Amino acid sequence: MSDSAWESLSNQFIGAAGIVYFLALIAHLVEWSALRKVPVTAVAKELVGSGAPTEPADVPAVDEATQSRIALFGRFGLILTGLAAALHLGALVGRGMAADPNRVPWGNMYEFTLSGTFVVAVVYLSLYKRYALSWLAPIVVGFNITVLMAAKIWLYDPVAPLTEALNSYWLIIHVVSAVIATGAFTVGGMLSVLFLLKERAPERTTGYLARVPATSTLDRISYRLHAFAFPVWTFAVLITGPIWAHQAWSSYWNWDPKEVWAFITWVIYAAYLHARATAGWKGRNAAYLALLGLATLWWSFIGINFFFGGGSQHSYAAPAAEIVVADRQ
Amino acid sequence: MAIDTEAPEAPERRPGELNLRELLRWSWRQLTSMRTALILLLLLALAAIPGSVIPQEGVDSLKASRWQDDHPKLTPIYERLGLFDVFDSVWFSAIYILLMVSLVGCILPRSLVYWRALRAAPPAAPRNLSRLPDHTTYTTEAPADEALAAVTAVLKQRRYRTLTGEDSVGAERGYLREAGNLLFHVSVLVVLVGFAIGSLFGYKGGVAIIEGGGFTNTLNQYDDFEPGSLFAADDMEPFSFKVEKFDAEWIKEGSSAGMARKFVADLSYREDPAAETDDYALKVNHPLTIGGTDVFLVGHGYAPVITVRDGNGEVAYSGPTIFLPEDQSFRSFGVIKAADAQPTPIGLEGWFYPTYAFTEETGPFSAFGDDLNPAISMLVYTGDLGMDDGDGQSVYELDKSKAELVKKPDGSMLRVDLAVGDTVELPNGAGTVSFDGYERWTKIQISRTPGKWVALAGVSLALLGLLGSLFIRPRRVWARVRREDGVDGGVTVVEVAGLDRSGGGDVAEELREIVAAASRKESP
Numbered sequence: 121m122s123d124s125a126w127e128s129l130s131n132q133f134i135g136a137a138g139i140v141y142f143l144a145l146i147a148h149l150v151e152w153s154a155l156r157k158v159p160v161t162a163v164a165k166e167l168v169g170s171g172a173p174t175e176p177a178d179v180p181a182v183d184e185a186t187q188s189r190i191a192l193f194g195r196f197g198l199i200l201t202g203l204a205a206a207l208h209l210g211a212l213v214g215r216g217m218a219a220d221p222n223r224v225p226w227g228n229m230y231e232f233t234l235s236g237t238f239v240v241a242v243v244y245l246s247l248y249k250r251y252a253l254s255w256l257a258p259i260v261v262g263f264n265i266t267v268l269m270a271a272k273i274w275l276y277d278p279v280a281p282l283t284e285a286l287n288s289y290w291l292i293i294h295v296v297s298a299v300i301a302t303g304a305f306t307v308g309g310m311l312s313v314l315f316l317l318k319e320r321a322p323e324r325t326t327g328y329l330a331r332v333p334a335t336s337t338l339d340r341i342s343y344r345l346h347a348f349a350f351p352v353w354t355f356a357v358l359i360t361g362p363i364w365a366h367q368a369w370s371s372y373w374n375w376d377p378k379e380v381w382a383f384i385t386w387v388i389y390a391a392y393l394h395a396r397a398t399a400g401w402k403g404r405n406a407a408y409l410a411l412l413g414l415a416t417l418w419w420s421f422i423g424i425n426f427f428f429g430g431g432s433q434h435s436y437a438a439p440a441a442e443i444v445v446a447d448r449q
Numbered sequence: 450m451a452i453d454t455e456a457p458e459a460p461e462r463r464p465g466e467l468n469l470r471e472l473l474r475w476s477w478r479q480l481t482s483m484r485t486a487l488i489l490l491l492l493l494a495l496a497a498i499p500g501s502v503i504p505q506e507g508v509d510s511l512k513a514s515r516w517q518d519d520h521p522k523l524t525p526i527y528e529r530l531g532l533f534d535v536f537d538s539v540w541f542s543a544i545y546i547l548l549m550v551s552l553v554g555c556i557l558p559r560s561l562v563y564w565r566a567l568r569a570a571p572p573a574a575p576r577n578l579s580r581l582p583d584h585t586t587y588t589t590e591a592p593a594d595e596a597l598a599a600v601t602a603v604l605k606q607r608r609y610r611t612l613t614g615e616d617s618v619g620a621e622r623g624y625l626r627e628a629g630n631l632l633f634h635v636s637v638l639v640v641l642v643g644f645a646i647g648s649l650f651g652y653k654g655g656v657a658i659i660e661g662g663g664f665t666n667t668l669n670q671y672d673d674f675e676p677g678s679l680f681a682a683d684d685m686e687p688f689s690f691k692v693e694k695f696d697a698e699w700i701k702e703g704s705s706a707g708m709a710r711k712f713v714a715d716l717s718y719r720e721d722p723a724a725e726t727d728d729y730a731l732k733v734n735h736p737l738t739i740g741g742t743d744v745f746l747v748g749h750g751y752a753p754v755i756t757v758r759d760g761n762g763e764v765a766y767s768g769p770t771i772f773l774p775e776d777q778s779f780r781s782f783g784v785i786k787a788a789d790a791q792p793t794p795i796g797l798e799g800w801f802y803p804t805y806a807f808t809e810e811t812g813p814f815s816a817f818g819d820d821l822n823p824a825i826s827m828l829v830y831t832g833d834l835g836m837d838d839g840d841g842q843s844v845y846e847l848d849k850s851k852a853e854l855v856k857k858p859d860g861s862m863l864r865v866d867l868a869v870g871d872t873v874e875l876p877n878g879a880g881t882v883s884f885d886g887y888e889r890w891t892k893i894q895i896s897r898t899p900g901k902w903v904a905l906a907g908v909s910l911a912l913l914g915l916l917g918s919l920f921i922r923p924r925r926v927w928a929r930v931r932r933e934d935g936v937d938g939g940v941t942v943v944e945v946a947g948l949d950r951s952g953g954g955d956v957a958e959e960l961r962e963i964v965a966a967a968s969r970k971e972s973p
């Protein structure tokens with residue numbers, strides 16, 4: 121297959137993944153609209169998604185047809201999300217194959233966004249069973265559709281070979297860890313939002329929030345995700361980043377805007393971990409810190425590239441050598 | 450802020466001084482509290498922001514000085530606040546120094562507590578296990594001592610440290626979590642030390658070298674040089690090298706046509722004047738390491754070979770001159786100063802185009818970075834070039850304040866547009882300019898960063914500690930057995946309770962597994 125064939129294949133896959141994510145969203149919306157008629161206790165067990173549907177013992181109000189519709193569409197949504205993630209992966213592979221020489225598909229912002237949303241889907245799918253995440257489905261799927269669309273509209277770049285500075289195996293290690301951490305932090309942030317919403321209305325018995333688990337559970341899952349992402353982010357930003365910067369630009373830490381923001385993000389997440397162990401900061405304030413961390417994380421990815429000028433980002437070259445070697449996403 | 454704990458001993462103590470000591474002790478406790486650490490961390494994040502918004506002198510001095518020219522009103526204020534040098538400013542340093550002091554004040558007592566905890570036996574079982582939030586009970590036919598032995602064995606198997614009492618057992622595991630946490634926090638200090646060594650004793654400099662040119666590692670050979678504040682010139686390693694050849698591959702097709710890649714500068718180098726000569730192919734991402742110094746390839750460009758003959762026909766200037774690339778197509782700007790030309794000095798200023806092209810709309814431009822159709826286009830000045838003013842002039846700038854732009858005899862613009870091999874005669878018998886050819890130059894960056902391995906070891910240990918701290922789950926489990934008489938001889942009731950000391954652990958699941966394993970042991 122030619123490079124341009126791979127490139128258009130990748131584009132078609134992303135389009136298809138977007139559509140399937142959308143179908144998954146619709147399936148989940150059907151599931152949730154049916155659920156609105158069901159009092160919370162009746163399906164609470166089933167929502168836990170343990171696989172085996174349990175009898176709703178003492179709640180006669182729910183007829184069997186509704187029950188099975190809920191289960192069916194819930195499962196539909198999950199399967200479609202899995203399918204969409206597979207297409208999503210195909211699009212990433214296509215991007216990598218389209219480049220000459222072939223390379224990892226995270227060489228520019230468009231590709232980074234594609235990879236990051238893929239990680240979000242993978243994190244969700246792989247934790248689905250363990251934490252019974254069915255209630256997270258509409259948020260994850262909706263998020264991925266939105267971000268993929270935005271990436272397609274604003275960030276799309278044709279496949280290009282890597283600039284010389286990017287052409288290093290550190291690219292693979294550094295960026296893949298940054299992408300994984302970003303994806304996990306993002307899912308963690310979704311849980312922190314839910315935590316804050318749930319905290320305001322803990323007694324709800326109908327609607328979406330009623331089916332979201334208790335704040336203590338949300339807090340725990342959110343913490344686990346952050347506890348996973350933080351070391352990965354540390355590895356990306358404070359170990360592989362400096363090693364690579366040293367090889368490419370002779371200085372392992374230079375306080376370039378992107379580095380400054382990666383550092384700020386790291387410090388805020390460290391503060392989040394502290395907050396969880398500090399009286400008066402547990403719970404709500406910790407959740408706010410997690411969201412602040414997420415905001416700085418996205419900002420260091422998008423904001424820096426857009427607002428700090430094309431030339432300056434990650435450009436370490438001295439003015440006398442304002443050359444095309446220094447430009448990483 | 451009180452950083453000292455030890456107030457100087459007063460000769461005699463009066464109530465007021467006691468209060469001072471108390472105040473100091475109170476301040477110290479505040480400074481080393483978790484809450485303060487948290488707030489200092491947030492302050493550190495906040496304080497770093499201006500460093501990304503305002504151009505920093507240490508990062509991009511050209512951009513910083515341009516910004517300063519554009520904002521004459523703000524500049525003095527910002528300067529006073531250290532906003533052009535945030536990461537060396539007093540207030541930024543104050544925050545991280547406080548944080549480090551707080552960290553030390555936090556680590557020391559915690560290490561002591563940890564040391565004691567390590568050597569202490571696991572805590573004995575509380576009287577009433579059912580008071581703990583996570584507890585469970587099961588019964589067994591086995592006698593009490595056997596039941597207790599079975600639970601103890603299971604706990605040991607699960608790598609708990611146990612302390613058996615008469616009818617109960619206390620168990621604890623996950624001691625390494627706190628060790629990980631301490632390791633992480635100590636490593637933060639190690640990183641800082643490594644970073645400080647690098648910025649105090651290291652240096653960084655750059656030099657542009659034309660193909661065939663050489664370099665010896667001494668101060669006066671650098672074009673730009675940034676030493677650390679404790680740098681000593683004796684630390685410079687006595688190596689030398691020569692750029693034999695430079696190559697780049699140009700992409701001619703596809704979406705990134707015009708981009709260059711695979712830059713290679715072939716070096717021959719010597720570690721010291723007495724050493725043998727070695728070769729190295731210097732590439733981006735592949736620095737040459739000589740002792741503790743690294744040599745990097747960071748850029749490249751063209752150096753047109755231009756000869757200026759003066760009014761008497763004497764060569765007033767000749768040789769390759771470094772022109773600085775201005776865009777991706779390598780349109781490059783440079784100046785030539787033939788200061789000794791007679792009767793009047795001659796200066797040239799203009800561009801080199803590796804692939805010269807021209808349209809009415811755009812004027813001359815370079816269509817490609819590679820040398821497909823090289824040409825120069827320059828303006829000519831005569832008269833005082835300000836070379837004798839004493840203060841050093843940049844070789845990339847022409848002082849035109851006292852010089853005169855040379856025009857054609859009819860008064861129209863004179864541009865010296867030359868292809869390789871061409872020569873042009875200047876009006877009024879001022880002389881001639883020939884474009885003989887061009888060479889390539891490479892920009893080499895040289896840096897010595899002592900302490901970088903300390904910093905790397907620090908972050909690596911920090912990561913290791915972090916993993917321990919985040920994923921080792923410290924737990925305590927207790928079991929208590931009691932005999933209950935029944936109809937057919939009675940049963941043994943075993944109560945098991947657990948406590949997760951890290952928060953966020955799933956103790957109930959752990960208890961279930963322990964109970965399941967213990968019951969299996971008793972009924973083989």
Ligand code: HEM
Pocket residue numbers: 389390393394396397481482483484486490548549551552553555556630634637915918919
């Ligand atoms: C340079 C500044 C600091 C950084 C980057 C930092 C970072 C961290 C991180 C990432 C954790 C999470 C690990 C875990 O949850 O076990 C943590 C935990 C902790 N930190 Fe720090 N820290 C800093 C300073 C301090 C200071 C000054 C103190 C003392 C007041 C402190 C006390 C603690 C304690 C007690 C924990 C354990 C919390 C727990 O049990 O969950 N840290 N720190």
